[in-house]
Amino acid sequence: MKLLVVDGNSILNRAFYGIKPLTTKDGQFTNAIYGFLTMFDRMRSDVKPDAVAIAFDLKAKTFRHKAYDLYKANRKGMPEELHMQMAPLKELLTDLGYQLVTCEGYEADDILGTLSKACADSGNTCVIATGDRDSLQLVNDSVSVRLSKNLNGTMLYTPDVVKEEYGVEPKKLIEIKAIQGDSSDNIPGVAGIGPKGATELIQKYGDIDYIYDHLDELDIKPGMRAKLEKSKDNCFMSRMLGEICLTAPIDTELDRYLVGEGDKAAAARLMARLELFSLIKKYDLELSEDKVVEQDEQRTFKVVDADSETVDKILSENKELYVQISFEENNDSHPEGANLRQSQPKTAYISTEEILYRVNSTEEIKKVLSSGKKLYTDNSKPIFAYCDREGIEADIAFDTSLAAYLLSPSSSSYESERLCAEYSIPVATAESGEEGLGFIHALPALCKRLADDIHEIANDQLLYEIEIPLARVLARMENLGFMVDVEAIRGYGEQLGKEADELQASIYEDVGYEFNINSPKQLAKALFEDLNLPPRKKTKSGYSTNAEVLESLLPLHPVISKILEYRTVAKLKSTYCDSLIDKVADDGRIHSSFNQTETRTGRISSTEPNLQNIPVRTERGREFRRFFKAKDGCVLVDADYSQIELRVLAHMAGDETMRKAFTDNIDIHTVTASEVFGVPIDQVTPLMRSRAKAVNFGIVYGIGAFSLSKDIGVTVREAQKYIDNYLARFSAIDSYMKKTIEQAKADGYVSTLEGRRRYLPELAASNFNTRSFGERVARNAPIQGTAADIIKIAMVRVDERLKRESLEARLILQVHDELIVEAPAFESMQVAMLLQEEMENAVHLSVPLTAEASMGETWYEAKG
Incomplete structure (x- = not known):
């Protein structure tokens, strides 16, 4: 049998200090729990144990404190934000079926030692997982230690590894500590003798018993002999304090530590309550629809396929509808933006108290969306995008994902399944047995809960007047896309490729041989060994060649400027030229996706491709703006805020x-x-x-x-x-x-x-x-965040005014504090004035907001 014994306190501390603070929306810290369970999952995967024991300290004093009242006296108390995570972690581990072990009067180390001895005595093997080197004294042919160096890395210690690193067998580490002491545990050791001296003494003389029995005969300096003699009592006491007990009164029957069934549903619910949804998947748990929250009795609902007559009845009887729509996935090779433009709704679900109506007809779905009813949904942007393509209007009154984003901007997901668990929304099961529909059926309850919470934090205006209207604007922008000159991009890529080749050849000439410039290891060898340039920073994999290091070397050799320029040119070609061409849809336009729920500050982000990241700081980078152009007969009208954050x-x-x-x-x-x-x-x-x-x-x-x-x-x-x-x-x-x-x-x-x-x-x-x-x-x-809110307000107002004045011009791109409108040439002056007015009047501050509009046939020209 292979037993994995985990030093609970040690691993928990590593997790706590190794991961930035994470909290639930109500302030419960979770970073230590998340880190512990992530590290523990990796341990399970690597060790593949037959049984697991997880040891924790108790608050009570141990036999060591009774022997030496200053033992660990300099230890600070556990931070409150860590302490509050201890109980839920233990509850989770128990629910997952693992045995927790504590022992009054003894430390977790003593539990590790006792169980490791039990394994060795019974012919089994033991792997100890800890972040504390004290456990290395336990290593033997049956016992190994996985020492956690950080959250992502461990070092496996066997007897040979310990001997190679310390020059002594594992048991002798107790003797070394007896002499050197341990300031972290307030173990005194021998005053004036540190790790090096202690190690040399034990390597030469074996243990402190021999040293003190033959103190007058040892071949050591008089000063060291005097130190040893003066601290004799402390030395022996330090060995007692530092030696891990192998006979703690705990259950050593190894079968007791086989992983049990636990209560997986309870574990999933607790992880959901702690908002640790990635761990639910990692531990193969499920948020069963009937167990998202505790319920007195099983609730069910009917799933009814709605025909045209049924849809008409629903529309006549309801002033508001709770709707979720799924869209057909497109499996062709077009970019994601192009797929979205062409996608069609596959199914619409309409939630009521007892029935979940399923609408499969595209025409009936359009009827629902264009009915004028207030629609409550979980993701409004794709619905807005479809309606925009079809020329219909949907009155979306609520979006659970946008509401949840405002309530918890640091969450990684706003899917209905997660939100129902996070907000303790009761979820029933479908009578037909179909899975996944319960979370859709819970949409009315979820909307009400989120709406109440939004109102409680006074975010009503932010949700209903900014974020939901903005989703409509972004959907239209995605549909429209931005025209690009593909051949010009391709030509520029070829030019950059030639420049990169020329720079590469020049670098080879300076160094004296060919090598992979993109390999940090090969570049480091060329610079620091062959050209003898002084290295600045060392990493685990060798000497660093990052931009900061290279810039510090600029005055020392002409090859450095060439390497920096090569990197710039190569990145422009691969990241922008090659990537942009791949993202052009059949209509000759790039349809980026705009995300409302990605950043914690409220800023809009752009992906596939990220048009907000087009380089502008260098002339080479600014050239890319020449390739973004207006369609025939149109111009680009560009305006950005002047120093908005200041x-x-x-x-x-x-x-x-x-x-x-x-x-x-x-x-x-x-x-x-x-x-x-x-x-x-x-x-x-x-x-x-x-x-x-x-x-x-x-x-x-x-x-x-x-x-x-x-x-x-x-x-x-x-x-x-x-x-x-x-x-x-x-x-x-x-x-x-x-x-x-x-x-x-x-x-x-x-x-x-x-x-x-x-x-x-x-x-x-x-x-x-x-x-x-x-x-x-x-x-x-x-x-x-305020600057982000202002640009969002401006986008909504610009879009509304363009429609209100029946203009053909349309907003097509937002980049930080900049808006770009594609307008027919004959509308350009009117649009420029409109754009400037709406941006400058988006909000009223005690200082003026200023925005200056300019225009041109390309983004480069419009930006001036």
């Missing part, structure tokens, strides 16, 4: 200096430079303005002196001086940032002007770095 900051912080600069239309970076450097505005140099710009945006993102110094090429001290001067001159901003952090710590979240929340469990973390990250996010999220 304007939001000026409004939210109430800083009069910033407000006046924006109100008087004076360049904010020049004003900032004047204040920070203490010179009149007319004496601000371009360099001063550039540095002030970095400070302005750095303050928004919570930048520190070290990062700022790297950005603008000054010393850390000088960068800190700039920051200090800024905060002194713009004291209202300093005050606002501090108040925001304090309020966030009290509330657990920050909010945008529109009420969008960003929850920050990091602020409650005991770890300084994690807490500091939370403070940086608290400073930035209200500003970045």
